[in-house]
Amino acid sequence: xxxxxxxxxxxxxxxxxxxxxxxxxxxxxxxxYWYRQDPGMGLRLIHYSVGEGTTAKGEVPDGYNVSRLKKQxxxxxxxxxxxxxxxxxxxxxxxxxxxxxxxxxxxxGPGTRLTVx
Amino acid sequence: AQSVTQLxxxxxxxxxxxxxxxxxxxxxxxxYLFWYVQYPNQGLQLLLKYLSGSTLVESINGFEAEFNKSQxxxxxxxxxxxxxxxAEYFCAVSDGVSGGYNKLIFGAGTRLxxxx
Numbered sequence: 001x002x003x004x005x006x007x008x009x010x011x012x013x014x015x016x017x018x019x020x021x022x023x024x025x026x027x028x029x030x031x032x033y034w035y036r037q038d039p040g041m042g043l044r045l046i047h048y049s050v051g052e053g054t055t056a057k058g059e060v061p062d063g064y065n066v067s068r069l070k071k072q073x074x075x076x077x078x079x080x081x082x083x084x085x086x087x088x089x090x091x092x093x094x095x096x097x098x099x100x101x102x103x104x105x106x107x108x109g110p111g112t113r114l115t116v117x
Numbered sequence: 118a119q120s121v122t123q124l125x126x127x128x129x130x131x132x133x134x135x136x137x138x139x140x141x142x143x144x145x146x147x148x149y150l151f152w153y154v155q156y157p158n159q160g161l162q163l164l165l166k167y168l169s170g171s172t173l174v175e176s177i178n179g180f181e182a183e184f185n186k187s188q189x190x191x192x193x194x195x196x197x198x199x200x201x202x203x204a205e206y207f208c209a210v211s212d213g214v215s216g217g218y219n220k221l222i223f224g225a226g227t228r229l230x231x232x233x
Contacts, residue, residue, distance in 0.1 A: 004160070040126070040225050040226075041225055042121075042207060042223035042224050042225045042226055043161070043207070043221075043223040044223075045220065045221070048220075058220075090160055090161065092160075092161075102149050102211040102212060102220070103149050103166075103168050103211075105163045105166070106161075106163070106221065107162075108153075108160030108161040108162065109160050110158075110159060110160045111159075111160055
């Protein structure tokens with residue numbers, strides 16, 4: 001049981017390049033999330049998904065796209081990277097326990113450190 | 118809109134001393150409160166959470182937090198810290214009307230540094 005895994009662990013891009021971050025979970029969770037972590041700002045939600053084939057915007061979605069073609073995978077894409085997207089990216093997943101979804105524990109991956117030059 | 122304020126960005130403390138990490142939130146509705154911990158070079162993991170019932174919640178490694186509705190606080194405490202508690206601690210809040218998904222609002226984090 002690997003939990004939540006993220007690929008790659010590190011990446012350096014040049015401005016304007018594109019890339020995709022992969023998140024995979026083996027806990028059969030319905031909900032998945034992408035966050036970015038910046039110094040002094042905590043974690044901010046980029047996009048999330050409440051089930052296979054569905055995605056929605058979070059707090060800071062601009063410049064990112066996502067897809068959830070399979071329940072266990074959640075992809076985060078940067079079409080044209082900018083230096084402002086230099087950050088550590090975390091994927092998380094959780095159960096959907098019914099009406100009180102806000103109570104569910106989120107399980108985080110180890111993160112991807114992205115630098116955009 | 119909800120917000121979370123962690124009053125200290127860094128807390129240095131000696132081993133076996135007590136520690137309190139402060140967290141205040143703003144919300145006009147019922148809330149659920151969480152503390153997550155991030156050890157160096159790792160992802161976040163849940164330390165403890167308050168959903169309802171007793172206002173004092175405990176973790177398996179000796180931390181506790183008390184929900185104080187009148188002061189809108191959820192401070193984290195430990196009576197005696199270990200070197201292994203060195204980590205960054207995040208307070209987070211979600212409300213009961215978030216549209217069916219577990220939207221968490223995180224504080225900026227408090228870096229706890231335990232010195233021998």
